[in-house]
Amino acid sequence: MKQIYITLFILTFALGSFAQDNALMFLNGVPQSSQINPAFRPVKGNYFALPALGSIKINGQNTGFSWSELITQGSGLRADSLIVNLDNLSGALQDNNQLATEVSIQVLGFGFASGQSYFTFDINYRFKAKINYPSSLLDLRLGNWDYDNDRPINHSLAGLYLNGMNYTEVALGYSRYIGDKFSIGFRAKYLFGVASIESQKFDVGMETFENGAMRVYTDAEFQTSLPVSVEYDEEGYVSSMSYDENIDRGDLFTNDNRGWGFDIGLTYQATNKLTIGAAVNDLGYINWKTRTSRFYSKGEFEFNGMDISDEIAGEDGQDDNYWDDLADEFKNSFKVSEEETTYKTGLMASFNVTAEYKPKNWLSLGAVSKSYILDGKWIPETTLAAGLSPGSAFSTVFTYSLMKNAPANFGAGVMLKGGPLQFYCVTDHINSILDPKNAKYVNTRLGINLVF
Numbered sequence: 101m102k103q104i105y106i107t108l109f110i111l112t113f114a115l116g117s118f119a120q121d122n123a124l125m126f127l128n129g130v131p132q133s134s135q136i137n138p139a140f141r142p143v144k145g146n147y148f149a150l151p152a153l154g155s156i157k158i159n160g161q162n163t164g165f166s167w168s169e170l171i172t173q174g175s176g177l178r179a180d181s182l183i184v185n186l187d188n189l190s191g192a193l194q195d196n197n198q199l200a201t202e203v204s205i206q207v208l209g210f211g212f213a214s215g216q217s218y219f220t221f222d223i224n225y226r227f228k229a230k231i232n233y234p235s236s237l238l239d240l241r242l243g244n245w246d247y248d249n250d251r252p253i254n255h256s257l258a259g260l261y262l263n264g265m266n267y268t269e270v271a272l273g274y275s276r277y278i279g280d281k282f283s284i285g286f287r288a289k290y291l292f293g294v295a296s297i298e299s300q301k302f303d304v305g306m307e308t309f310e311n312g313a314m315r316v317y318t319d320a321e322f323q324t325s326l327p328v329s330v331e332y333d334e335e336g337y338v339s340s341m342s343y344d345e346n347i348d349r350g351d352l353f354t355n356d357n358r359g360w361g362f363d364i365g366l367t368y369q370a371t372n373k374l375t376i377g378a379a380v381n382d383l384g385y386i387n388w389k390t391r392t393s394r395f396y397s398k399g400e401f402e403f404n405g406m407d408i409s410d411e412i413a414g415e416d417g418q419d420d421n422y423w424d425d426l427a428d429e430f431k432n433s434f435k436v437s438e439e440e441t442t443y444k445t446g447l448m449a450s451f452n453v454t455a456e457y458k459p460k461n462w463l464s465l466g467a468v469s470k471s472y473i474l475d476g477k478w479i480p481e482t483t484l485a486a487g488l489s490p491g492s493a494f495s496t497v498f499t500y501s502l503m504k505n506a507p508a509n510f511g512a513g514v515m516l517k518g519g520p521l522q523f524y525c526v527t528d529h530i531n532s533i534l535d536p537k538n539a540k541y542v543n544t545r546l547g548i549n550l551v552f
Contacts, residue, residue: 121157122483123511123526124545125454126466128495130515130524131211131549134220136452137379138273138285139365141218147522148550149209155224157204159543161503164197164233165189168537186241193235196259198479200230206547211273220273220287227266228448234259244308252308260302262322265445266294267386269361285365285379291447293357293386296325298445301396317400318434323443324395325357325388330438337435338395359386361447377454382447394441401433448472462490483511483528493517501528509541522549 124133125140131147132155134140149155169192172185204226211220236256244253268291275285303319329344361384367377452470459465466485481503489495499511513526525546532539 121159121526121528121543121545122468122470122481122501123485123497123499123513123528125468126456126464126485126487126499127497127513127515127524127526128464128487128489129492129517129522129551130526131209131220131551132206132524132545132547134211134273134275134285135222135363136381137365137367137377137454138220138287138363139275139283139367139377139379140285141275141277141283143211143551144213146212146552147210149206149222150548150550152205152207153548154209155204155206155545155547157202157543157545159202160200161541162197162199163503163540164194164199164235165192166538166540171537186238190235190238190241193238195235197233197235198230199233201228203227207268216277218275220271222269222271222273224269224271226269227264229264230262230448232259232261244306244314245312252310254305254307256303256305258303258305260299260304262297262299262302263445263448264298265296265386265447267357267359268292268294271361273363275365281369283367285363287363289361289363289384291359291361291384291386293325293355293359293388293390295327296323296357296386296388296445298323298443300394314403315400316403316433319398321394321396323388323392323441325390325392327391330393332438335435336437338438344391355390357386357388357390359444360384373458375456375458377456378452380449380451382449384447384449385444386447387442387444389442392441392443393438394443395436395438397434397436399433399435401429463488497526499528503541517551520550520552522551523547524549 121136124130125136127133129142131143131149133142135155170184170189171182172188174181174183204224207223207225209220209222211218234257236259239253239255242253244255245251246253269289271287271289273285273287275283277283299320299322301319301321303317305317307315307317309315327344327347328341330338331340331342333339361382363379363381364383365377365379367375369375450470450472452468454466454468456464456466464487466487468483468485470481470483472479481501483499483501485497485499487495487497493516495515497513501509501511503509508531509529510531511526511528512530513524515522515524517523525544527533527544529539529541529543532542
């Protein structure tokens with residue numbers, strides 16, 4: 101059973117996290133921590149990230165449920181089997197739930213000091229996807245009539261939201277000490293958009309009236325920049341979409357989808373032992389101009405019932421094609437239209453505040469509060485950390501995090517260095533690896549650097 105949970109857990113987050121990385125902030129000596137706050141100065145000298153190996157980051161979260169709430173042990177004749185338990189899942193969901201994924205690979209990176217200043221350069225390949233789904237999605241299993249109370253059931257999926265993007269960033273960072281107390285940091289990023297999809301509107305639902313009549317309605321709109329070809333029917337509506345095989349892989353990176361991003365940070369040395377920091381990351385936008393489309397559908401279908409007595413009696417009805425006509429009417433009510441467009445998307449920004457207290461040179465105690473905004477909803481998380489650094493060749497960190505609908509997450513990280521070669525690995529959710537069936541968050545970040 102444990103193997104099944106592990107497989108499903110990996111598949112969930114491989115397909116579809118927020119950039120937690122909270123433990124990395126307090127892992128001493130790792131250059132990539134400056135990506136979280138550009139004012140951080142994690143190394144005194146120079147560093148070079150091995151190509152495509154300097155930083156590999158995979159983050160995932162599903163605030164709605166864990167696999168143990170979806171897949172449970174059966175009962176009765178199915179007591180020896182695992183079952184998909186939608187009733188149990190419905191009780192676990194909140195009104196609004198988030199599924200999010202982020203993957204980032206540092207293709208190239210290096211940094212060097214010059215007096216009071218420090219410069220960094222990065223090329224990162226990034227993918228982000230976030231879905232907001234309402235608990236009402238599970239209510240569809242109940243049908244459209246409450247027989248116990250003899251009343252209709254209405255459904256609305258208006259809370260559904262999707263936003264995903266894939267892009268490459270070329271980043272130049274700069275930080276500087278100001279006096280004995282402050283350091284400031286700034287990172288400018290030029291962005292090359294690869295693909296994007298975002299729901300602008302999603303109002304879909306079903307009404308059932310007291311007399312049994314039904315009305316299904318939709319008012320949905322998506323904007324995309326995707327390597328797809330669209331086919332149309334005779335009336336000009338979208339009939340199918342498929343991957344455009346005529347697009348060369350290089351076309352995905354040499355297009356007109358361009359934008360800018362910015363990270364801003366500062367630190368304040370409040371006392372000899374206490375340092376406070378704050379940063380805003382991923383402020384910016386991408387203008388999507390290549391292979392862009394707006395797909396939209398607005399319509400409604402009403403069903404007032406039908407007389408099927410002839411069919412029950414085995415007699416020929418007046419209209420043998422009724423079911424076919426009904427299916428065509430339903431399909432024609434929700435035809436999808438498409439038109440070319442251009443649009444702009446943000447980068448899903450985050451804000452963090454940190455505090456680090458060092459009672460000993462080899463011991464640090466820290467806290468970080470991080471916040472995200474998703475579809476107008478505020479998503480906070482808080483992490484407490486303890487770091488040990490007995491020498492420049494070794495450091496470690498242990499964390500405890502509070503996150504949405506998952507109050508207890510333990511994390512850990514380690515950095516090892518021999519000569520200039522440095523290896524590090526860190527996660528905010530080590531308990532997710534040990535107990536995957538109850539996990540709602542997962543993340544890991546690892547890499548290899550040369551630090552001089």
